[in-house]
Amino acid sequence: MKILLIGGRGTIGKKLAAALGKLEKTDLIIAGRTSGDQQVDITSSASIRDLFGRLPLLDAVVCTAGTGYYGDFQTMTEEQMLPGIKGKLLGQINVVLIGKDYLREGGSFTLTSGVAAEQPAHNGTTVAMINGAINSFVLSAAQELKQDKRINAVSPGLVEDSLERYGALFPGSDAVPMTRVVNGYLRSIFGALNGEIIKVYQ
Amino acid sequence: MKILLIGGRGTIGKKLAAALGKLEKTDLIIAGRTSGDQQVDITSSASIRDLFGRLPLLDAVVCTAGTGYYGDFQTMTEEQMLPGIKGKLLGQINVVLIGKDYLREGGSFTLTSGVAAEQPAHNGTTVAMINGAINSFVLSAAQELKQDKRINAVSPGLVEDSLERYGALFPGSDAVPMTRVVNGYLRSIFGALNGEIIKVYQ
Numbered sequence: 001m002k003i004l005l006i007g008g009r010g011t012i013g014k015k016l017a018a019a020l021g022k023l024e025k026t027d028l029i030i031a032g033r034t035s036g037d038q039q040v041d042i043t044s045s046a047s048i049r050d051l052f053g054r055l056p057l058l059d060a061v062v063c064t065a066g067t068g069y070y071g072d073f074q075t076m077t078e079e080q081m082l083p084g085i086k087g088k089l090l091g092q093i094n095v096v097l098i099g100k101d102y103l104r105e106g107g108s109f110t111l112t113s114g115v116a117a118e119q120p121a122h123n124g125t126t127v128a129m130i131n132g133a134i135n136s137f138v139l140s141a142a143q144e145l146k147q148d149k150r151i152n153a154v155s156p157g158l159v160e161d162s163l164e165r166y167g168a169l170f171p172g173s174d175a176v177p178m179t180r181v182v183n184g185y186l187r188s189i190f191g192a193l194n195g196e197i198i199k200v201y202q
Numbered sequence: 203m204k205i206l207l208i209g210g211r212g213t214i215g216k217k218l219a220a221a222l223g224k225l226e227k228t229d230l231i232i233a234g235r236t237s238g239d240q241q242v243d244i245t246s247s248a249s250i251r252d253l254f255g256r257l258p259l260l261d262a263v264v265c266t267a268g269t270g271y272y273g274d275f276q277t278m279t280e281e282q283m284l285p286g287i288k289g290k291l292l293g294q295i296n297v298v299l300i301g302k303d304y305l306r307e308g309g310s311f312t313l314t315s316g317v318a319a320e321q322p323a324h325n326g327t328t329v330a331m332i333n334g335a336i337n338s339f340v341l342s343a344a345q346e347l348k349q350d351k352r353i354n355a356v357s358p359g360l361v362e363d364s365l366e367r368y369g370a371l372f373p374g375s376d377a378v379p380m381t382r383v384v385n386g387y388l389r390s391i392f393g394a395l396n397g398e399i400i401k402v403y404q
Contacts, residue, residue, distance in 0.1 A: 045280055073346035078247055078296055085287075093331070094280055117334075120342030129295070132319075132338025133331045140322030140330035144275035 002027045002058045003189065006042060006095060007065030009035045011161045012112070015178045016064060016185050029055065032065070042066065042091030043083075045098060052102040060189045061099050062110040063092050068127040070169065081126045088112075089130045096141055100149060109151040110188040111138060115201045117155060121169045131155065135197050142195025150195075152188040156181050157201025176200050204229045204260050205391065208244060208297060209267030211237045213363045214314070217380045218266060218387050231257060234267070244268065244293030245285075247300060254304040262391045263301050264312040265294050270329040272371065283328045290314075291332045298343055302351060311353040312390040313340060317403045319357060323371045333357065337399050344397025352397075354390040358383050359403025378402050 003020060007013040008030030020028045030036035031051060040051040042065055052058075066088025069080045092111045099109070116124050117131035138153040145151060158170040160178050167175070184198040205222060209215040210232030222230045232238035233253060242253040244267055268290025271282045294313045301311070318326050319333035340355040347353060360372040362380050369377070386400040 073343065074302075074348070076299060078292055078299070081292075081295070085292075089335075090280060090283075090287075093283070097278060097280065100276075116342070117338045118341065120338065120345060122345065125339060125342040125346060128342035129335045129339040132341075133291075133335035136319045136322065136334025137327060137331040139320065139334075140318070140327040141275065143322060143324065144327060146276070 001025055001060065002029065002056060003060040003062065004029045004031060004055065004058050004099075006031045006040060006061070006063045007112075008032060010064055011165075012156065012159060012178075012181055012185075013064040015161065016062065016182050019182045019186065042095060043086040045094045048091075048094050048098050052099055055102065057104045058099075058102055059104050059107045060110070061095060061103060061107070062185060062189065063095050064112050064185075066091050066112070066130075068124075068130050070121075070123050070127065072123060073125055076125065081129075084126050084130050088127075089133055092134060093137055096137075096151065100145060103149055105147040105149070107149050108189055109141075109149070110185055111151070111153045113138075113153045113155040113197065115155060115157040115199070119201075124169065138197065139195050150188075150193065152193050152196045152198055154181070154184040154188060154198045154200060156184070173201075203227055203262070204231065204258060205262040205264065206231045206233060206257065206260050206301075208233045208242060208263070208265045209314075210234060212266050213367075214358065214361060214380075214383055214387075215266040217363065218264070218384050221384045221388065231260075244297060245288040247296045250293075250296050250300050254301055257304065259306045260301075260304055261306050261309045262312070263297060263305060263309070264387060264391065265297050266314050266387075268293050268314070268332075270326075270332050272323075272325050272329065274325060275327055278327065283331075286328050286332050290329075291335055294336060295339055298339075298353065302347060305351055307349040307351070309351050310391055311343075311351070312387055313353070313355045315340075315355045315357040315399065317357060317359040317401070321403075326371065340399065341397050352390075352395065354395050354398045354400055356383070356386040356390060356400045356402060358386070375403075
């Protein structure tokens, strides 16, 4: 089973890659902007097309790449929102729009949104907006994909491995164990779910 | 009470304008791309800034403008999604980011999302994504606005006046009476709601 993991060196991607790497009969290809087996810039549709073009047909495509602006809402501008929109939002969407033609029948996409879609963090309006967009995109794309291809989003809360870096943004949040987050992705990749927002924070 | 209605000549805007026009002590300013009392192109932050700059301080800003691409998912590209992203998504966001400084203390924003955020129509992935983004943006912005300013989204289902034009996209949907849709906006403008997605389809 050939799995492409975009963002495989990030906080979540690293742990997911380790879990997938232990499985038999799984051929894991890690893509990253500068690291991994393959390079891709998900803000560029040409780069995404190029990536899929040099890979074999895939059974699963997972994206854990992309983030968004955190900062004062009072002074926030469209320009500050754009990198996140081009990356985590349009980047993930383009991975699906382009990648669906490189996915084997019955294959799956697993995107990443986040708890902020319904429980926004202070100063995190851009991230909330992007996560809400990804969730609704997934609901819709699940209806549209052909050949039994599936798509889900994993929506993590504050994860254990981000406690140090992001904990202050989420006061009073119970950090989610990395194993639970990884399991969310495994349910999407190896299960039969389609059009699910797998909430790993409740 | 000074109310700015952006999109006041659209399907929903027309009916809302008529209802607001009947109220006493309400000073309604209708803005549209080519019609209305004031012209604005919400895809341009400069145009939005220009609009607010020539108006008095406002008590309520309502946006019923913007739409998104409907078409075959199999061939859909980022380019086809962009007009909706620049209009209904970033346009409405910019109305808030820029307009909040022209809104009186205690004033309100009312944006427009739609049922597709959680019940996407076939061929309507762009619209679903935009609506989901607007809903999460509103949840977050409601936490961030100062001086008791409020923000809500009205999320209409298929509305009566769109039955002829869009009915085929929503088979089996009960069309929502225009009075119910208008009431959703009135609840947001004149009530105390903040951070609510006012769903006019359930």
